Amino acid sequence: MNSKTAEISRCHTHLPNEKKELWEKLLQIKSEKQGTWIIMGDFNTVRRREERHNSSFCPSSAFWFNKFIDRAGLFDPRMGGHRFTFFCQSERKLSKLDRYLVCSNFITAFPHTTVVAQPRELSDHCPITLQTETDDYGKPLFRFLNSWLNREGFDQFIKDTLTKFKGYGAPDAYLAAKLRYLKEEIRKKRAIDYPDEIAELRRMK
Incomplete structure (x- = not known):
């Protein structure tokens, strides 16, 4: 089973049209390479308004980003830990720019996949980790209704x-x-x- 990983690096000069062009290129690459896909990194855009705080939201960028995720058949696993992954200290801006996107093959193999935003130290971004297993605490408590x-x-x-x-x-x-x-x-x-x-x-x- 082949595995392909693409990392999107942050570039503040990207305009919405340039980001749209990037999504199209990624979609083309994915369609040409069959396998199990994990695309991760700093996408420099968000999916919805609540993923930004004290920072401008671009509906056009979010629309094309979501459209790319849908067309590529990717899933955005639930993220725990910190709500935002990028922190601009000088302007107190918070955004969820970093994420993992995985394909259906990956979800089938690891149905309990989650993402955790770890504490920030030296970087202005939180490191994010992909977790494929959950802690096993035995059988759930028995409840009688x-x-x-x-x-x-x-x-x-x-x-x-x-x-x-x-x-x-x-x-x-x-x-x-x-x-x-x-x-x-x-x-x-x-x-x-x-x-x-x-x-x-x-x-x-």
Whole structure:
């Protein structure tokens, strides 16, 4: 699997038309080179108005930048850490100029991809890192919703599950094991029922 990386360096003299020309060249290069793409760096433009603070927003530049991302089939992973990546100390200007853009192949391989803007030290830009894995803290906490009791057949499911349990030991250990068994069976049932519930909600909209 080939990997292509392009880095966009900052140039304050770029006009909107020049940036548009750059997006077209990148789009052409990407269309000619099949593989897994990661394009990263300082793009010197933003995607939306809220990505600038105390700094002028150019709708035209944002439009063509977003159009390039869409036409290239790229994704802009969620960024954590700092909201802005560029800080102009003399004029107190803040902007999100740095980002990673990744293709669908990359997202398929690493569905939990995130970007983190790290603390700034010597540079006027925050270093940004691409993270492809999330910390594993084990199974999520078990939560029981009262609304489940209103679903047809759920109470019978509870009775049948408790009847099927086979255990031994002291009464307190037996009860704890029985409840753990019930919890796991409910988890399995919810994993099956949840997609159908989502589909039902969409049909109701």
